[in-house]
Amino acid sequence: MRLHEYEALDIFEQVGIPVPRRGVAGAMHEALQVAGEIGYPVMLKAQVLVGGRGLAGGIKTASTPDELKEVAEGLLSSEIKGMPVRKILVCEKAEIAKELYVGITVDGYSGKPVIVVSTEGGVRIEETAKASPEKIASIHIEPSFGYYPYQARTLLRMLGLKQQLITSWTDVIGKLYNIALRYEALISEINPLVVLPNGGLLAVDAVLEVDDSALSRVRFALPDRVDRIENPLERRGREIGVTYVDLEGDIGLISSGAGLGMASMDIIGERMKPANFLETGGGITADLLYRCMELIMMKPDLRAVFINVYGGINPIHEGAKGVVRYIQEHNVKIPIVAKALGNRQEETWEIFRSAGVHVVTEAATEKAIDRLYELVGGN
Amino acid sequence: MSILIDDSTRVIVQGITGRIGSTQTHWMLEYGTKVVGGVTPGKGGSTVEGVPVFDSVKEAVQETGANASVFFVPAAFVLDAFLETIDAGVKLIVVVPEHIPVKDVVKMRSYANEKGVFALGPTTPGILVPGKGKMGIMPASLFAPGRVGIISRSGTLSYEFAGILSESNVGQSTVVGMGADPVVLRNLADILELFQEDEGTDGVIVVGEVGGEQEEKAAGFIARKMTKPVAAYIAGRHSPQGKRMGHAGAIVRGTTGTVDGKQEALRAAGVEVLQSPIHVAEWAKKHNLR
Numbered sequence: 172m173r174l175h176e177y178e179a180l181d182i183f184e185q186v187g188i189p190v191p192r193r194g195v196a197g198a199m200h201e202a203l204q205v206a207g208e209i210g211y212p213v214m215l216k217a218q219v220l221v222g223g224r225g226l227a228g229g230i231k232t233a234s235t236p237d238e239l240k241e242v243a244e245g246l247l248s249s250e251i252k253g254m255p256v257r258k259i260l261v262c263e264k265a266e267i268a269k270e271l272y273v274g275i276t277v278d279g280y281s282g283k284p285v286i287v288v289s290t291e292g293g294v295r296i297e298e299t300a301k302a303s304p305e306k307i308a309s310i311h312i313e314p315s316f317g318y319y320p321y322q323a324r325t326l327l328r329m330l331g332l333k334q335q336l337i338t339s340w341t342d343v344i345g346k347l348y349n350i351a352l353r354y355e356a357l358i359s360e361i362n363p364l365v366v367l368p369n370g371g372l373l374a375v376d377a378v379l380e381v382d383d384s385a386l387s388r389v390r391f392a393l394p395d396r397v398d399r400i401e402n403p404l405e406r407r408g409r410e411i412g413v414t415y416v417d418l419e420g421d422i423g424l425i426s427s428g429a430g431l432g433m434a435s436m437d438i439i440g441e442r443m444k445p446a447n448f449l450e451t452g453g454g455i456t457a458d459l460l461y462r463c464m465e466l467i468m469m470k471p472d473l474r475a476v477f478i479n480v481y482g483g484i485n486p487i488h489e490g491a492k493g494v495v496r497y498i499q500e501h502n503v504k505i506p507i508v509a510k511a512l513g514n515r516q517e518e519t520w521e522i523f524r525s526a527g528v529h530v531v532t533e534a535a536t537e538k539a540i541d542r543l544y545e546l547v548g549g550n
Numbered sequence: 551m552s553i554l555i556d557d558s559t560r561v562i563v564q565g566i567t568g569r570i571g572s573t574q575t576h577w578m579l580e581y582g583t584k585v586v587g588g589v590t591p592g593k594g595g596s597t598v599e600g601v602p603v604f605d606s607v608k609e610a611v612q613e614t615g616a617n618a619s620v621f622f623v624p625a626a627f628v629l630d631a632f633l634e635t636i637d638a639g640v641k642l643i644v645v646v647p648e649h650i651p652v653k654d655v656v657k658m659r660s661y662a663n664e665k666g667v668f669a670l671g672p673t674t675p676g677i678l679v680p681g682k683g684k685m686g687i688m689p690a691s692l693f694a695p696g697r698v699g700i701i702s703r704s705g706t707l708s709y710e711f712a713g714i715l716s717e718s719n720v721g722q723s724t725v726v727g728m729g730a731d732p733v734v735l736r737n738l739a740d741i742l743e744l745f746q747e748d749e750g751t752d753g754v755i756v757v758g759e760v761g762g763e764q765e766e767k768a769a770g771f772i773a774r775k776m777t778k779p780v781a782a783y784i785a786g787r788h789s790p791q792g793k794r795m796g797h798a799g800a801i802v803r804g805t806t807g808t809v810d811g812k813q814e815a816l817r818a819a820g821v822e823v824l825q826s827p828i829h830v831a832e833w834a835k836k837h838n839l840r
Binding site for chain 2: 357426440
């Protein structure tokens with residue numbers, strides 16, 4: 172789960188990382204009030220959970236109340252990469268001597284936490300990493316050994332920095348590492364970490380993404396339980412315990428695994444357009460698939476439904492009962508194609524067929540999509 | 551011949567008394583797997599599907615001579631059970647459950663490496679050797695004995711590829727699910743190495759997906775070490791791009807784990823990149839694999 176910048180800044184502040192004076196505003200008069208307290212000029216930052224926000228026009232400055240009115244109004248009525256801006260962060264505009272970068276993540280390949288630093292922080296950090304790798308330094312932390320400050324000092328010395336900056340930056344890294352541990356963060360990042368003209372540091376941005384699988388352990392420490400999923404269908408998916416992604420097409424999809432779901436989308440996408448991605452994981456029951464049908468059918472213009480499930484850990488015969496119950500209760504008219512293989516497959520096919528579902532018994536999803544295409548054609 | 555599971559493999563099931571654990575024990579036994587015991591703390595002395603249940607892994611190993619373990623333990627208890635299993639001397643562990651916190655997986659992987667334990671998962675369907683046995687949840691009906699190895703990041707896609715091959719009369723030597731999590735207990739290249747060394751395997755299929763860098767790293771291994779033909783499919787071309795935040799991952803990797811990037815790396819290593827799963831049948835035919 173990704174926290175908003177203003178939430179992450181609060182957490183960073185609690186552990187003693189220097190952060191700007193700031194306030195959150197959901198309306199223009201609130202923005203004016205915050206700016207009045209902080210003093211102009213101020214930065215106005217759209218609070219949306221997307222990367223590349225700055226380059227997409229989500230970060231502005233205002234030097235006067237009039238300018239703030241115009242900018243705040245613009246931001247609060249805009250969308251950034253499709254996400255509506257509901258709140259803006261108003262914060263002091265720091266004088267920047269230099270912009271640094273520090274990020275902590277888990278390196279999937281080595282299976283270890285990794286601390287990444289750069290003296291070239293800012294919105295173009297990824298390009299810097301490619302063009303000038305010597306400006307980036309990183310260190311993996313041995314899980315059985317843990318993090319110690321000398322590791323950060325060593326890392327920063329590699330960048331050729333002066334001791335004063337090494338000392339203050341090491342302090343920030345240690346605090347950030349503690350946050351990463353405590354909040355079970357997949358990403359904790361400050362970009363930029365600003366060096367002020369007086370040599371002090373200021374975390375001007377804050378990224379914190381908590382491991383969803385650890386939420387039950389870290390929820391106590393999180394700021395609130397506001398709903399972070401904007402799309403109502405995606406929110407409903409989360410409620411019933413499946414991964415649902417809303418898409419623009421008109422072929423509904425239910426799959427029993429993420430890989431199978433992605434491959435199904437790829438194959439559908441060759442000739443038609445999927446309306447959604449839906450992956451059940453290993454928890455199929457009759458009720459769950461009934462609710463999945465309910466969910467995907469919320470999109471009004473579906474032309475067909477494709478169900479692609481395997482009976483490994485999942486009782487697919489139970490799942491089929493849920494689908495059939497939905498079809499019968501709602502008198503579904505659009506074609507439904509199902510490929511269901513594995514444990515108790517014959518029983519599953521019979522249940523599907525009893526409600527007029529087109530059952531495909533070959534393993535290749537391509538064959539099932541051929542059948543679907545025959546039934547509804549391209550568009 | 552096969553990798554990881556052979557005639558000497560004696561399996562215990564952890565979490566055997568749970569709904570999934572007991573059901574899957576039934577299927578594993580029916581497939582001919584030597585399931586010699588189960589572990590659920592507090593349920594020792596009972597039996598499931600005729601298999602004795604023990605309170606501790608150590609006891610199970612002592613009483614049954616088990617050398618492998620498959621997990622159906624609730625996610626919150628996996629780390630604890632995993633460390634216990636390693637300390638009991640088990641050398642092959644398959645972690646089926648999903649939603650295990652990354653922080654736990656990092657510890658599990660570190661301890662497994664330290665103790666020389668081969669572990670797969672989390673979120674893996676496990677290992678299946680057609681006609682011989684299986685550790686995990688793979689549905690038997692899709693597999694047939696033969697000489698093609700499959701490694702898949704996705705569970706369901708491992709079934710799909712095996713099913714397509716079996717329908718084309720191409721069998722499999724071993725099918726391995728490596729797990730779908732951001733951090734897994736064993737990397738792709740480690741499993742490829744086993745297939746390269748296995749006398750019963752003539753060709754290998756890698757089933758990958760968008761994200762991470764397993765396929766890119768494996769490409770380096772394939773170029774240096776693999777002499778057997780390798781085909782690969784990468785799922786996720788039409789997947790919506792996640793609303794990615796933060797740069798640390800991309801900076802560390804230098805790539806963002808795109809389908810194109812993975813395909814390019816694999817192709818450069820001499821791998822035949824399949825645009826759609828069904829093409830795997832033609833690839834097998836071309837290389838005379840059966």
